[in-house]
Amino acid sequence: MSQLMIDAAVLGSIYLLFCLGMSISWGTIDILNFAHGGIFMFSAFVASQIVSHVELGLVAICVISAVVGATVSAAIDVLAFQPILRRAKNQRTAELQILIGGIGIGTIPVAIVQVYTLSEPFGFLHSSYETTVHTFGGMRLSSTGLVVLGCALVLTVSISYWLKNTSHGLALRAIGVDPETAELMGVKRRQLSLLTMAISGGLAGLAGALLTFNLGAITAESGETLLIKAFAIIILGGVGSTGGAALGAMILAFSEVLVLRYTGGGWVDAVGFGLILAVLLLRPQGIFGKKEVRRV
């Protein structure tokens, strides 16, 4: 059972790393970025191409992947999302157009990598980093799993602190509540939006590199598979709540691991998402979400 807990914690951390960036942009600047999966995969792909020519370690690869992710995400914001926001008639239309636009944009990196790799898996085979396995009390944890756990913990706490206790974080939360009023109060909405998208993309890139190290290889479609899980996790935890995303990721991972351990693997998604549905029926705003109050 203890080993199952470790496996579930590592899996939950992977989910969390993936959805943290999505959660930030959705919870603050109201951008539900469905290109996140494409950014995640493309960042790891670029890093894998560099590693195939230059031998690099884990840290360098993670930095490269995060920088690529941040750059791509910021570019998407400047070239697509901001123009959509400027032209949309109202907030609801903008949200819908961004969602559809994100889905469309997300197919571009996937298509590029599919064409380049012919959909064969890629990884960091020529990296100088080698996974080692640590054994303690009969349990096993790989060095990559340890890094994934550590990164998820540190980033969740840091982002939560940043959003709650820094001026940038407060400004972002203000944008999330009422963007127009926040702008009137002197919040630089466009710059902060760009910063948020860059951070979100950087987290996607970091998650891409770490997941590739953890699994050994990913494919052009790997990000798409995680996207729907991340969406469910954020809904489960409550949109805009970093702690909620962390809890949601762990609930999904633990339910999947338990189902896989004690029943057929074919039930994993059904039970995992059924659990989420049950929580939403009982608490529609998610575990840590706040009820939306609409004033007439």
Place this chain on the structure above:
Amino acid sequence: MSRVDRGYRVRIFAGIGAAALVLAGCGSGAGGTVSDGDLPDQVKVVSVTDQTGTTAYVGSSQLKGIELAIDEINAQDYLGDTEFLLEKRDSASDTQTAVSQTTEALTDRSVSALLGPVLSAHAVAIAPLVERAKLPTVFTQSGSEGVVIGDYTYRATAPMETYFVKALERLRDQGVGTVSVLYNAGNVTLAGLGEHTIPDGQAEYGYKILSSTAVQATTQDFSTTATRIAGEKPDAVIVLLVGAGNSTAMSQLRQAGYTGPVVGNPAAGAGNLAPAGAAGAGMYWATDFSFHQTAPSSAAFVEAYRAKYNGENPLNYAAEGYDATWMLAHAVKNSGGASREDIQRGLEQVVGEGFDGALGPVTFEGNDMRVEGVLVEWTGTEEVLVEGSDVAE
């Protein structure tokens, strides 16, 4: 009737007449209907396969084999003055696209035959269409039922369960008493192996299944299953996954402490296991083709393939595409004509007699190919032939 109406009708009739003249002028050959017993200058063959999309590595490899075969057929004047003309369609791993491209091919009477797609979902969708239109079609891969359904549908890939037994025989030779199974339940072929072939083989091959875990096609992380399997301490593990799943499962099995042999499937080839590096060492699988095969026809294919593609080694998909194309060439030669009916008659003779192709000596059961198959093993850096598995030597 007004003058305008009369003028309109005259133009319509003139148009129809002109179209009829054009069609009649085409007569036979690449531009029009090929008559029975007619051997035109060009025999038009359409390939519908995935050059892009999730199975691009399969379709692209298949297409390389097809193009090599076309080159050889034309360069050798195998059909005298008649040449094969290949028209390529990229179905982009999308069923609707494959259906649409096939419909286009079967309504074009100048198309004599079709080289079918590699995905079962595509093949199952188009098989009834080509069968109804009587367009001879040779599929490769597409291992599920509902693909070879009549006189006009053929398959140049042996069903995996027919040669998978080579891996089970090796388990018996290695004295394996217990196995744990991990399989992709979303893949018809692999699910068939995991749910029927392997359980059914327990008595014959002397192993006992400790656990059998089905995972979904979208599963990327196998750490929980790997932990459980390692805890069961089986003599061998059978991993039936596709794509990146093979390298991930191998890495996680090794990290979980399992060090024994692992039986895989041909989807572990084509570079899919390479990212696992040394962790992938010890996986072996039965396949319908390896470039190490020593059968003379296989060796000739490998040599020609390397010459055409800058020293690259062919995958099994290329060998299958090559043999599928040569089946059509043999069919034209046998029947002495290139109409759809001629080719179907010729194919009947081909499957009745068998032939030596890239896959080695091939035979048929109905319209479905059978091969001996070989065992290959991943050493951590390359695929090698398991000693003694190449019966054609």
